[in-house]
Amino acid sequence: QLQLQESGPGLVKPSETLSLACTVSGGSMTTTGYYWGWIRQPPGKGLEWIGSVHHSGNTYYNPSLRSRVSMSVDTSKREFSLKLNSVTAADTAVYYCAKTQSWFDSWGQGTLVTVSS
Amino acid sequence: QTVVTQEPSFSVSPGETVTLTCGLTSGSVSSSYYPSWYQQTPGHSPRTLIYNTNTRSSGVPDRFSGSILGSKAALTITGAQADDESDYYCLLYMGSGLWVLGGGTKVTVL
Numbered sequence: 187q188l189q190l191q192e193s194g195p196g197l198v199k200p201s202e203t204l205s206l207a208c209t210v211s212g213g214s215m216t217t218t219g220y221y222w223g224w225i226r227q228p229p230g231k232g233l234e235w236i237g238s239v240h241h242s243g244n245t246y247y248n249p250s251l252r253s254r255v256s257m258s259v260d261t262s263k264r265e266f267s268l269k270l271n272s273v274t275a276a277d278t279a280v281y282y283c284a285k286t287q288s289w290f291d292s293w294g295q296g297t298l299v300t301v302s303s
Numbered sequence: 304q305t306v307v308t309q310e311p312s313f314s315v316s317p318g319e320t321v322t323l324t325c326g327l328t329s330g331s332v333s334s335s336y337y338p339s340w341y342q343q344t345p346g347h348s349p350r351t352l353i354y355n356t357n358t359r360s361s362g363v364p365d366r367f368s369g370s371i372l373g374s375k376a377a378l379t380i381t382g383a384q385a386d387d388e389s390d391y392y393c394l395l396y397m398g399s400g401l402w403v404l405g406g407g408t409k410v411t412v413l
Contacts (some may be wrong), residue, residue, distance in 0.1 A: 223402070225349075232407040233341075233349065233392050238400065246400030249304075282348060288396045289339035289354035296348050 188213035190294035198277075198301050202215050204270040208283030208294060215261045216241045222259060222266040223286035226279040227296075234279075239266055239284045273301045305329070307395055309405035315383045315412055324375040326394030329333045331374035338376035338397040340369060343390045343407075352391075353378060380410075388412040 194206035207223065215222070223238035239245035239257040247255050251270070259266040268279060278301045285292040306328040315321040325338055332338060334356045341349040351360040353369035356376065366381045376395075380387055393405040 221400075225404075232390075233343075233404045235394075235402045235404055238402070244400075249401075286402070287354075288337035289351065289394060290341070290349070290402075291351045291354070291360065291386075293348040 188285060188292040189287065189288055190292055192281060192283050192294045192297040194297060194299070196298060196300060198299060199274055199303050200274055200301055202271070203271055204268070204273050204277060204299055204301070206268045206283075206297065206299070207265050208267070209263075209265045210285075213262065215259070215264060215266075219287055221246070221286035223284050223290060223292065224257065224268045225282045225284060227282070228279040233282075236270075236281075254268065258293075273303050277301050305397060305401075305403050307393060307403050307405035309391075309393060309408045311376045311406070312409045312411070315380070315410065317412055318382055320379060320381045321383055321410065322372070323378045323380075323391055323393075323410070324372065325377070325395070325405050326375040327395075332371065332376045332395065334371060336376070336397065338369065338371075339394045340367075340376075340378045341394065342387075343392065344388075346362060349392065383410075383412050385412050 198204045221238040223235040232258045256269045280296040282296045283294045284290040308326045336379040337353040340352045357369040390407045392407045
């Protein structure tokens, strides 16, 4: 069964870059139609899709975050990553990774990232 | 900008049926948007309930069902149980690598 696990710093300073990785185990990253996505949830608020990356390297971003987001995938390491630059307190959230098709499944457990000096 | 709409909250008694909806501020939702539904309880990751409009994810009880009702996607809980008390989110695939989540519906069972 596919499992995903987020990793990265839990505290990031304002104006710096948030960097997270998601490690995939228990299945292939290159199956046709699979994308690998990031979703976040600020404390007490709803879910927001950040973006998705295909194993080919093609990326798709939420238009509201596109100017600050980059994603990449490294299938040899079985991981994909998220970078969000110029962070502010509004970027404080639980960040989830998930396998993406036309829907999201195989969610990671989530990791809380706090933006604070 | 595409906005996906959901009812902010619903209250249901145990054993009753509740239908949550997922719409668009502009236009109608159809199966072409591959609507999916997610259940989340506090402190937990979302759980996939329904995908591709009406396909239940593995292990999801059959009291959860998905459909298109009029111009919206719908999630129906038939015979609500206490542990169905959760937040429910819908997701639409808009095409061209763009996914949009609704704001969520908080369901209270009392």
